[in-house]
Amino acid sequence: MIKTIIFDFGDVFINLDKPAIQKELSLLGKISPPQIQEINIAYETGKLSTSECVNAFQTILTNATKKEIINAWNAILLDFPEHRLQFIRNLSISKKYTLILLSNTNELHIDWIKEHVSFYNIFKSCFNFFYLSHEIGLRKPDTSIFEFVLEQHQLNPLETLFIDDTKENTDSAKKLGIHVWNNNPKTEDITNLFTIKSNIF
Template sequence: MIKTIIFDFGDVFLDLDKAATKRELERHAISDFSEEILQKNREYEMGLLSSEEFIGTYRSNYPQLTSEAFTKSWNAILLKFPEHRLSFLKELQKEGKYKLILLSNTNDIHIDWVKENIDFFEDFKNCFDAFYLSQEINLRKPEHSIYEFVLKQHGLKPEETLFIDDTPENTKAAAELNIHTWNIDPATEDVVDLFTIKKELF
């Protein structure tokens, strides 16, 4: 029986256009990303770089890029947060049947955008028993260590835990630790249909 539900944020609650940042950067004649840049992306998600250092890395590699242009391109991935998902989450919290945890790979620039553009972000955050952002805990999916951290922090049993994420690598890693998973397809599925789509777990 599931007692804890761990949710990803992007493309579970917040709609994303994952190709948008690459598309926007191509408008600035940026199409190839070195391993150094990709590593900096990962480090930034883990909170190992400040936003200023991160933006500076891109600007030093691509001098044609202004800080404003980069930030706009970086945030192009973020779309909207349909309010019916907040209603679903609030109902889950009200029922009190499950421990609710958010576990998201994200970064300060994206979270700043969310805080500025999603009026109900604090209401959303307050629905959870724990709210883990990768840059705050210096861990990121799909490393096993991030799931082990959450399990240990809350004394969770994997067989009583469901993890919902749209990225196959992330759900695969969780499943390797015997956590139940739903690799949600944002193009055809909605988290509000959880108890229909994954009814066998409940």
């Protein structure tokens, strides 16, 4: 029986355009995917501050302004459909499960969401625990981030479901015995959770 549900944020609740960062940064100058990924990982694990992240990009994209880089960085973020908010609110009100958010993210993205998603605080309040990678210094798919959550809340993996659109992340959680749903954001919606994963509830 599932007692705890761990949710990813991007492409589970808020829609993303994942290729947008590479596309928009490339319009500002020559930059490779490995260069972006290296900065991204450091930023998402809190090893770089926001100013250090922007400076790292400006070192490569020497003609780009701070604002241009930030706009390119935030281009990944799209809309947050309100029916998904209603879903998590109803789930929270039911008190049937411990609800945890576990997201690879960073200060710029969260600041953008706070500014553009009017119900962000309501959304956050639906969760018993809310973990952002840049705040805890851990990042998916490293198994250490799942071990941290399991140990922090004394969770039984067999009673825990983790939902994420990235297979690398769900594969990592699965190794620890956690039930997983690798959702496809193009064809599946979090609101259909109990239909799609009815076999484990």
